[in-house]
Amino acid sequence: xxxxxxxxxxxxxxxxxxxxxxxxxxxxxxxxxxxxxxxxxxxxxxxxxxxxxxxxxxxxxxxxxxxxxxxxxxxxxxxxxxxxxxxxxxxxxxxxxxxxxxxxxxxxxxxxxxxxxxxxxxxxxxxxxxxxxxxxxxxxxxxxxxxxxxxxxxxxxxxxxxxxxxxxxxxxxxxxxxxxxxxxxxxxxxxxxxxxxxxxxxxxxxxxxxxxxxxxxxxxxxxxxxxxxxxxxxxxxxxxxxxxxxxxxxxxxxxxxxxxxxxxxxxxxxxxxxxxxxxxxxxxxxxxxxxxxxxxxxxxxxxxxxxxxxxxxxxxxxxxxxxxxxxxxxxxxxxx
Amino acid sequence: xxxxxxxxxxxxxxxxxxxxxxxxxxxxxxxxxxxxxxxxxxxxxxxxxxxxxxxxxxxxxxxxxxxxxxxxxxxxxxxxxxxxxxxxxxxxxxxxxxxxxxxxxxxxxxxxxxxxxxxxxxxxxxxxxxxxxxxxxxxxxxxxxxxxxxxxxxxxxxxxxxxxxxxxxxxxxxxxxxxxxxxxxxxxxxxxxxxxxxxxxxxxxxxxxxxxxxx
Numbered sequence: 391x392x393x394x395x396x397x398x399x400x401x402x403x404x405x406x407x408x409x410x411x412x413x414x415x416x417x418x419x420x421x422x423x424x425x426x427x428x429x430x431x432x433x434x435x436x437x438x439x440x441x442x443x444x445x446x447x448x449x450x451x452x453x454x455x456x457x458x459x460x461x462x463x464x465x466x467x468x469x470x471x472x473x474x475x476x477x478x479x480x481x482x483x484x485x486x487x488x489x490x491x492x493x494x495x496x497x498x499x500x501x502x503x504x505x506x507x508x509x510x511x512x513x514x515x516x517x518x519x520x521x522x523x524x525x526x527x528x529x530x531x532x533x534x535x536x537x538x539x540x541x542x543x544x545x546x547x548x549x550x551x552x553x554x555x556x557x558x559x560x561x562x563x564x565x566x567x568x569x570x571x572x573x574x575x576x577x578x579x580x581x582x583x584x585x586x587x588x589x590x591x592x593x594x595x596x597x598x599x600x601x602x603x604x605x606x607x608x609x610x611x612x613x614x615x616x617x618x619x620x621x622x623x624x625x626x627x628x629x630x631x632x633x634x635x636x637x638x639x640x641x642x643x644x645x646x647x648x649x650x651x652x653x654x655x656x657x658x659x660x661x662x663x664x665x666x667x668x669x670x671x672x673x674x675x676x677x678x679x680x681x682x683x684x685x686x687x688x689x690x691x692x693x694x695x696x697x698x699x700x701x702x703x704x705x706x707x708x709x710x711x712x713x714x715x716x717x718x719x720x721x722x723x724x725x726x
Numbered sequence: 727x728x729x730x731x732x733x734x735x736x737x738x739x740x741x742x743x744x745x746x747x748x749x750x751x752x753x754x755x756x757x758x759x760x761x762x763x764x765x766x767x768x769x770x771x772x773x774x775x776x777x778x779x780x781x782x783x784x785x786x787x788x789x790x791x792x793x794x795x796x797x798x799x800x801x802x803x804x805x806x807x808x809x810x811x812x813x814x815x816x817x818x819x820x821x822x823x824x825x826x827x828x829x830x831x832x833x834x835x836x837x838x839x840x841x842x843x844x845x846x847x848x849x850x851x852x853x854x855x856x857x858x859x860x861x862x863x864x865x866x867x868x869x870x871x872x873x874x875x876x877x878x879x880x881x882x883x884x885x886x887x888x889x890x891x892x893x894x895x896x897x898x899x900x901x902x903x904x905x906x907x908x909x910x911x912x913x914x915x916x917x918x919x920x921x922x923x924x925x926x927x928x929x930x931x932x933x934x935x936x937x938x939x940x941x
Binding site (some may be wrong): 447455462481534554587634 | 729758761915
């Protein structure tokens with residue numbers, strides 16, 4: 391095992407995927423000599439050359455469109471979208487071409503494209519640099535959507551995404567790029583759990599917190615704090631938000647009967663809404679309380695000085711836990 | 727770009743209309759093809775109309791004139807002249823194959839019919855325009871050219887027409903004869919690999935359909 395930051399784990403994952411399959415090419419803005427604005431592609435140009443590590447013009451639709459052409463030709467393109475808020479110019483290519491070509495051609499043309507997106511807030515960035523656009527892609531049939539939360543998953547899931555014959559939108563929580571963890575660099579994908587499998591990160595009995603990405607850290611902090619009050623919270627990292635591993639989710643909900651779903655993205659028609667609707671369909675008779683969402687507000691991503699009021703934090707998660715446990719909370723007031 | 731990396735001799739040819747040239751993607755494609763000197767031939771079929779929008783709304787300048795601004799040599803050709811189109815395409819393919827990067831052809835023609843069966847060009851087109859283009863039919867022109875050369879006779883022309891009619895008949899019959907696949911086929915090929923979400927929806931829909939069989 392090796393201690394790596396999440397960013398270095400992604401770099402190692404890209405390197406391994408490129409070593410394992412010479413059809414893997416990576417492309418994006420500033421990914422060559424600079425190594426990407428977050429240095430995720432650092433050193434890859436020197437190792438693999440300009441034919442496989444491709445600096446691109448500043449045109450996201452053109453980048454993804456070029457990846458589509460490369461996929462037609464039998465390549466496995468890995469695209470870096472520089473920031474979450476820059477993906478929208480590529481939205482038409484992703485939704486109209488990447489997601490649909492396998493279906494349109496009745497399986498004759500595969501789109502093994504991985505679209506990496508440095509994602510979400512908490513780094514004090516300017517507009518367009520802190521967004522959580524995952525629900526758009528979750529809603530689109532034909533795409534798989536992964537959101538990692540730690541170096542080990544980052545290394546493994548990125549390699550799995552690249553090896554997948556389906557297109558994968560791969561969200562990287564940029565505020566965790568420098569978080570460290572143990573990674574087994576020699577781990578074989580053949581023995582690895584499937585990319586879409588959720589993980590019970592912390593076991594508990596009183597309620598289940600379901601989350602993904604950087605919010606996992608906050609949820610685990612909340613679970614630790616709740617333990618001090620005698621509460622036992624289970625925490626699930628979805629890892630894949632399309633499709634969602636409802637077997638793991640439902641098994642937990644059937645034990646705890648109480649659910650909080652947390653994410654940074656805004657609320658309306660978000661991932662939490664879908665997860666709670668699916669839990670309700672599958673486990674209604676096990677629920678002891680209405681599930682509760684803890685999300686970003688339905689506002690454009692606010693300026694840096696305001697983002698702490700937008701991002702769900704430990705206290706907002708604990709307030710939601712109080713709600714599902716019928717304890718005094720922000721809606722009932724302290725006296726309840 | 728794959729062709730270029732492999733040093734293969736193929737060329738990627740992309741066809742689009744005058745309307746599409748206003749799209750950002752067409753312009754981004756020209757930027758990428760030029761930047762990477764990729765062997766791409768852009769063929770714009772300018773038929774003067776994008777449903778009811780005239781080409782002047784898409785471009786106030788000959789469309790072929792845009793390509794040089796991207797660093798792509800271009801040629802404007804009479805799209806109703808079969809031999810001119812063939813020569814232009816040969817030039818473009820040779821250019822792309824020789825490693826000089828992309829080339830652009832604008833073939834100028836005319837949309838004789840409506841855009842679709844629900845379109846009504848009489849609402850937006852001058853009938854005189856249509857009449858003037860009727861005299862420039864590319865098939866009639868190539869026929870009269872070959873006759874002039876003495877390369878073709880009535881019998882060959884009749885045979886060509888018969889072949890074309892037969893092909894059209896067969897295509898219509900095939901279209902009309904297309905069968906609707908079984909309902910669960912709607913779920914096929916959404917993904918290349920197993921997907922628990924789609925599998926569940928397929929199972930639920932299959933169970934729903936089964937209730938009709940039992941009834």
